[in-house]
Amino acid sequence: MESLFLQQVVNGLIVGSVYSLIAVGLTMIFGVMRISNFAHGDFSMVGAYIAVFLLAWVPGWMGWVGSLLAAAAGVGLLGILVERGVFRPLLTRWTDLDQIMVSIGLFILMENLAQLFFGATPRTLSDPFGGVTVNMGLVSTSAMRLLCFAMAMVIIIVLEVYLNRARMGVAIQATAQNRTAAQLMGININLIYAVTFALGSALAGLGGVLYGTLFAIYPTMGAIPTLKAFVVTILGGMGNIRGAIFSGFILGVAETLGGTYISMEYKHAIGFVIIILVLLIIPNGLFGRSEK
Amino acid sequence: MALLALALCLGLTLAAPAGAAEPIKVGIVGPFTGSLAHNASEMKKGMMLALDQINGQGGVNGRPLELIFGDTSCKPANGVAAAKKLLSRDKVLVLGGGYCSSVNIATSEVANAEKTPVVVAIAISPTITNRGLKYVFRTSPNSPMFLQGINNWLAEVKKPKTVAFFMENSDYGRDGQKIWEAQCKKIGAKVLDSFYFEIGDTDFTTQISKLKQLKPDVTFNIASTTEAALIQKQAKELNFVTQWIGVGGQFTQAYFKMTGPVSEFAMGSSLEPTKAMKDPVTAAFVKAYQKKYPGSRPGIFSSQGYDNLMVIADALKRAGKLSGNLAKDRDKVRDALKATDLKLSQGAIKFGPDGQVFTVYPSVVQVQLKNCQPDTYIIYPASRAAAKYLEPTPWSKRQCK
Numbered sequence: 261m262e263s264l265f266l267q268q269v270v271n272g273l274i275v276g277s278v279y280s281l282i283a284v285g286l287t288m289i290f291g292v293m294r295i296s297n298f299a300h301g302d303f304s305m306v307g308a309y310i311a312v313f314l315l316a317w318v319p320g321w322m323g324w325v326g327s328l329l330a331a332a333a334g335v336g337l338l339g340i341l342v343e344r345g346v347f348r349p350l351l352t353r354w355t356d357l358d359q360i361m362v363s364i365g366l367f368i369l370m371e372n373l374a375q376l377f378f379g380a381t382p383r384t385l386s387d388p389f390g391g392v393t394v395n396m397g398l399v400s401t402s403a404m405r406l407l408c409f410a411m412a413m414v415i416i417i418v419l420e421v422y423l424n425r426a427r428m429g430v431a432i433q434a435t436a437q438n439r440t441a442a443q444l445m446g447i448n449i450n451l452i453y454a455v456t457f458a459l460g461s462a463l464a465g466l467g468g469v470l471y472g473t474l475f476a477i478y479p480t481m482g483a484i485p486t487l488k489a490f491v492v493t494i495l496g497g498m499g500n501i502r503g504a505i506f507s508g509f510i511l512g513v514a515e516t517l518g519g520t521y522i523s524m525e526y527k528h529a530i531g532f533v534i535i536i537l538v539l540l541i542i543p544n545g546l547f548g549r550s551e552k
Numbered sequence: 553m554a555l556l557a558l559a560l561c562l563g564l565t566l567a568a569p570a571g572a573a574e575p576i577k578v579g580i581v582g583p584f585t586g587s588l589a590h591n592a593s594e595m596k597k598g599m600m601l602a603l604d605q606i607n608g609q610g611g612v613n614g615r616p617l618e619l620i621f622g623d624t625s626c627k628p629a630n631g632v633a634a635a636k637k638l639l640s641r642d643k644v645l646v647l648g649g650g651y652c653s654s655v656n657i658a659t660s661e662v663a664n665a666e667k668t669p670v671v672v673a674i675a676i677s678p679t680i681t682n683r684g685l686k687y688v689f690r691t692s693p694n695s696p697m698f699l700q701g702i703n704n705w706l707a708e709v710k711k712p713k714t715v716a717f718f719m720e721n722s723d724y725g726r727d728g729q730k731i732w733e734a735q736c737k738k739i740g741a742k743v744l745d746s747f748y749f750e751i752g753d754t755d756f757t758t759q760i761s762k763l764k765q766l767k768p769d770v771t772f773n774i775a776s777t778t779e780a781a782l783i784q785k786q787a788k789e790l791n792f793v794t795q796w797i798g799v800g801g802q803f804t805q806a807y808f809k810m811t812g813p814v815s816e817f818a819m820g821s822s823l824e825p826t827k828a829m830k831d832p833v834t835a836a837f838v839k840a841y842q843k844k845y846p847g848s849r850p851g852i853f854s855s856q857g858y859d860n861l862m863v864i865a866d867a868l869k870r871a872g873k874l875s876g877n878l879a880k881d882r883d884k885v886r887d888a889l890k891a892t893d894l895k896l897s898q899g900a901i902k903f904g905p906d907g908q909v910f911t912v913y914p915s916v917v918q919v920q921l922k923n924c925q926p927d928t929y930i931i932y933p934a935s936r937a938a939a940k941y942l943e944p945t946p947w948s949k950r951q952c953k
Contacts, residue, residue, distance in 0.1 A: 267790070275757070382781070384810045401789055402788070519759070520758060520762055
C-alpha cells in the first residue's frame with residue numbers, strides 16, 4: 261500500500277535538500293559580508309548551464325560528475341570576480357540599500373545575458389541512470405532524485421567539516437561572528453571575503469546543477485531558488501549555516517505537506533507565511549542567535 | 553527584462569530596405585522574455601518568414617511592412633504597457649501577435665479603446681472575442697473550437713468514468729476547465745479533484761502524488777511546453793499512469809527534447825503544420841520555413857505567427873492607399889479585416905461577426921513512439937486519423953528509455 265503522507269515527506273526532503281544547498285551559500289555570504297545577494301539563484305542558473313554544455317560534450321556519468329566539479333569551479337570563479345569587482349567596493353563606501361539594488365541589477369543583467377547567449381529554449385540534463393525509477397512499496401521516486409538528495413547531503417557534510425575543522429573555515433566563522441575582532445586577531449579580512457563569496461557561489465552553482473537535474477534549465481530559472489533561499493535563510497536565522505541546512509528541509513516538507521493537506525493553490529504562499537510568522541514571533545529565526 | 557526590452561526595441565525594429573517608401577508600422581506583442589520566451593520566438597520566426605515574403609514581393613501597395621515588437625512577459629500589466637506604447641508612441645496601424653490569454657484580454661481592450669484593429673495570433677480564451685469589441689479579431693481557434701474534437705472523442709471513444717484537472721492557473725487553464733467540466737457532466741464522468749499550478753512552477757511532485765492516490769482515468773492538463781514536460785517527467789518518477797489530455801500547444805520541438813519517450817500516450821488538439829502536408833498551402837509554408845531556418849521544424853506557433861502577419865498584410869493591401877490620417881486608416885484596415893477570405897498554413901481564414909476565425913479545425917492527436925522517437929499522430933476524427941488510439945500502459949511495461 262502506498263502512503264500519501266510518506267510520499268509527500270520524501271518529495272519534500274528531496275526538494276528541501278537542494279533548497280538547503282543553495283540557501284547555505286546565501287546565508288554564508290550574508291553572515292560574513294552582510295550582503296543580501298538577490299542574484300544568488302542566478303549563480304545557480306550559470307552552474308546549470310555549465311552542466312548543459314559539459315553534458316552535451318561528455319554524456320553519461322563522467323559528464324554529470326564532471327559538471328558538478330566544473331559548475332563549482334566555474335561559478336566559484338565567477339563569484340570571486342563579482343565579489344572583487346562589484347561588492348567589495350560597496351562594502352565600505354555605500355549603504356545596505358546600495359548593495360541590495362546592485363544585487364537586483366546583477367540579477368536582471370545575468371538573466372538577460374543568459375537569454376541573449378543561451379537562448380530561451382528550456383533544456384533538461386540527461387539522466388545518467390536512464391530514467392530508472394525506484395518503487396519502494398510505500399513510496400516511489402527515481403534513482404536520479406535519490407542521487408541528487410545524496411549529493412546534496414555529501415556536499416553539506418563536507419562543508420560542515422570544512423567550516424569547523426579547517427583553518428580557513430574557522431576563520432570564516434570567526435569573521436561572521438565579529439568582523440572587527442577577527443581583524444584584530446590577524447585574519448586577512450579581504451581574503452576571507454573572497455573565499456566566502458567563492459564558496460557561497462560555488463554552492464549555488466552545485467545547487468543549480470542538482471536543481472537543473474530535477475527540473476529544467478532556462479534563463480529565468482534562478483528566480484525561484486533565490487526566493488526559496490531567502491525564505492530558508494530567514495527561517496534559519498540570517499547568517500546561520502546550520503540553521504539554513506535544517507530550514508531547507510523544513511521548507512521543502514512544509515510546502516509539500518501544506519500543499520497536500522491545506523491547499524494546493526497556496527503551496528508557494530507557505531514560504532511567505534513562514535517568513536511573516538518568523539519575523540513577527542522569532543525575528544532571529546528558528547536557529548538564530550540574538551544580536552549583541 | 554529592461555535590458556532585453558531595450559535590445560528588442562533597438563535591434564529588432566526590422567526596417568525594410570533603405571530607399572523604399574516609408575514603411576507601414578505593425579505592432580507585435582508577445583512574451584519575448586520569461587518562461588514562454590521560447591514559444592514566443594517560434595511565433596516570431598513564423599512572422600519573420602511572412603515578413604520576408606511580403607517585403608520580398610514589394611511590400612504592401614508599394615510600401616514595406618515594419619514590425620515593432622513589444623514584450624508582454626506574459627503579464628497583463630506589462631502587456632498593457634507594451635500595447636499602449638505601440639499604439640500611442642509608435643503609432644502602429646494595427647496590432648498583431650499574442651500569446652497568453654490573460655494578457656490578450658487586456659491588450660485587445662486597450663487597442664479597441666484606441667480604435668485600433670488588433671489581430672490576436674495565439675491565445676484561446678473565448679473572452680477575447682466574445683465581449684462585442686469591434687476592433688478585435690483572432691486568427692487562432694478559441695478553446696471551444698480547440699476542445700470540440702477532444703469532447704467528441706471522450707464521448708465516443710474513451711468514455712472515462714473518473715477525471716481530474718491539473719491546470720495552469722490562468723484564463724487559458726480555467727476556461728479550458730469550464731468546457732471540459734461541462735462535457736464530463738454530459739457523459740457522466742466524475743470529477744475527482746482539481747489542482748492548479750502557476751506559470752513558471754517547476755516542482756509538481758506534490759500534486760502528482762495526490763493525483764496518484766485518486767487514480768483518474770483521464771487527467772486534463774492545460775500547460776505550456778516547459779511545465780507540461782516537467783509534469784510528464786515527474787509523473788514517471790512517481791510511477792503515476794493516466795491518460796494526459798492537454799490543449800496541444802505544449803507539443804513543441806523543445807517539449808519532445810525535454811521529455812523523450814516519457815511523453816508517450818499524452819494527448820491534445822493540434823494544428824501542427826507538418827501533420828497536414830497533404831494541403832499544398834501548408835506544405836509550401838513548411839518548405840519555406842525549413843529553407844529559412846535549416847534544421848528546425850515549424851510548430852503550431854510558427855504557423856500561427858505566419859498566418860497572423862499574412863492576414864494583416866492582406867487586409868492592409870485591400871484597405872488600399874492610406875490617407876495618412878491614423879484614425880481613418882485604422883478604421884479602413886478594420887473594415888478590410890472583416891472581409892478576410894484567405895487560405896493559409898492553418899487552413900481557411902474567415903472571421904465571424906465577433907472577429908473570431910471559424911474556419912480552422914484542429915484534430916485530436918496522441919504522442920506515439922516510432923523507434924522510441926516521440927511524435928504526435930492524428931487519432932481522431934477517423935477521416936483524418938494517421939494512427940489508432942493507444943491506452944497508456946504501466947511504466948514497467950514501457951520499453952523505450
